[in-house]
Amino acid sequence: MKAFHTERAMKQAILVAPEQFEIREVEKPSPKKGEALLKVKAVGICGSDIHAYHGKHPFMSCPIVLGHEAAGEVVELGEGVTNVAIGDRVLMRPQDICGECPMCKSGRYNICKSLKVIGCQETGASSDYFAVDAELLYKLPDNVAYDVGTVVEPLAVGVHAVKRPNGGVKGKNVVVIGAGTIGNVVAQSAKGLGANKVMITDVSDFKLDMAKKCGIDIAVNVAKEDIFKVIEENYGVDGVDVVFECSANDGALNQALEYARKGTTIVIVGVFGNKATVNLANVQDREYDVIGTLMYLHEDYVDALRLVGEGTVDLETLITHRFPLEKVADAYQCIKENKDVQKIILTV
Ligand SMILES: [Zn+2]
Numbered sequence: 369m370k371a372f373h374t375e376r377a378m379k380q381a382i383l384v385a386p387e388q389f390e391i392r393e394v395e396k397p398s399p400k401k402g403e404a405l406l407k408v409k410a411v412g413i414c415g416s417d418i419h420a421y422h423g424k425h426p427f428m429s430c431p432i433v434l435g436h437e438a439a440g441e442v443v444e445l446g447e448g449v450t451n452v453a454i455g456d457r458v459l460m461r462p463q464d465i466c467g468e469c470p471m472c473k474s475g476r477y478n479i480c481k482s483l484k485v486i487g488c489q490e491t492g493a494s495s496d497y498f499a500v501d502a503e504l505l506y507k508l509p510d511n512v513a514y515d516v517g518t519v520v521e522p523l524a525v526g527v528h529a530v531k532r533p534n535g536g537v538k539g540k541n542v543v544v545i546g547a548g549t550i551g552n553v554v555a556q557s558a559k560g561l562g563a564n565k566v567m568i569t570d571v572s573d574f575k576l577d578m579a580k581k582c583g584i585d586i587a588v589n590v591a592k593e594d595i596f597k598v599i600e601e602n603y604g605v606d607g608v609d610v611v612f613e614c615s616a617n618d619g620a621l622n623q624a625l626e627y628a629r630k631g632t633t634i635v636i637v638g639v640f641g642n643k644a645t646v647n648l649a650n651v652q653d654r655e656y657d658v659i660g661t662l663m664y665l666h667e668d669y670v671d672a673l674r675l676v677g678e679g680t681v682d683l684e685t686l687i688t689h690r691f692p693l694e695k696v697a698d699a700y701q702c703i704k705e706n707k708d709v710q711k712i713i714l715t716v
């Protein structure tokens with residue numbers, strides 16, 4: 369281990385190889401022009417981090433410092449930073465974009481041609497301090513703690529997803545497939561942005577109970593209940609207006625292509641690892657709109673922060689475990705060994 373003068377030293381958790389973390393002492397960064405230095409307070413563990421941990425993420429490789437869901441306090445400012453001040457409690461939007469490609473120019477920089485995600489393709493925030501472009505920082509509402517603040521990043525994924533169908537979800541009957549963190553926050557975003565009724569499906573009672581606790585109208589265990597019957601009972605002749613697929617499961621998607629009313633929109637939120645086998649005949653015959661969604665935009669962060677600040681969404685319930693950053697290996701071990709895990713937060 370290379371030692372630095374105690375003043376400028378900090379600890380950093382690095383995934384050196386699949387399933388192998390190291391806590392290293394590295395030099396504390398100094399904020400460059402346009403950057404702010406954060407004293408990191410909390411880092412969320414995401415599904416993509418878990419894939420990287422197992423060495424199975426197609427676009428992430430070791431060695432890597434994970435951590436894209438990060439919240440902290442601003443402690444130092446680089447030259448020219450005016451949007452945040454020392455002492456601000458902030459969270460980060462981890463998108464490094466080119467600003468030049470056609471998608472960036474059209475405002476859809478979430479699908480920038482050369483998008484790099486901080487903590488996925490660039491060094492993340494699993495450390496005592498983290499220097500980041502200040503433009504990527506958002507102030508946390510006073511009533512939102514740092515650990516809950518990290519969950520605003522996945523919430524913004526949900527907010528973006530529910531804005532993808534034409535006209536959003538206002539007044540619509542929604543079905544969300546999968547009650548993991550992303551399914552949960554998609555369902556909560558749909559409620560928060562004005563859906564008529566929101567139904568969520570899963571095979572885990574633990575996750576479905578959590579969704580109910582978060583205020584989702586109808587939670588269905590598809591291993592125990594007949595989804596077609598439940599939909600008919602709850603949505604009647606109006607049927608399902610929008611489906612959000614958050615389980616990355618072919619079977620569940622094909623079932624949705626049966627129960628969704630003709631002419632509805634199906635949003636693919638889940639990350640399908642393998643090539644799905646999908647009943648495209650129904651897509652054609654029923655004029656389904658099947659659309660994708662990726663990450664979020666600035667406006668989605670603003671909406672997500674508003675929803676959490678005013679208490680419209682409940683993110684605290686999603687946090688099932690907390691570990692100090694030095695115990696990062698234990699945190700991933702916990703995910704491996706436990707079924708009833710939703711969001712795990714590393715505290716720094
Ligand atoms: Zn994430």
Ligand SMILES: [Zn+2]
Nearest residue numbers: 466469472480
């Ligand atoms: Zn771009």
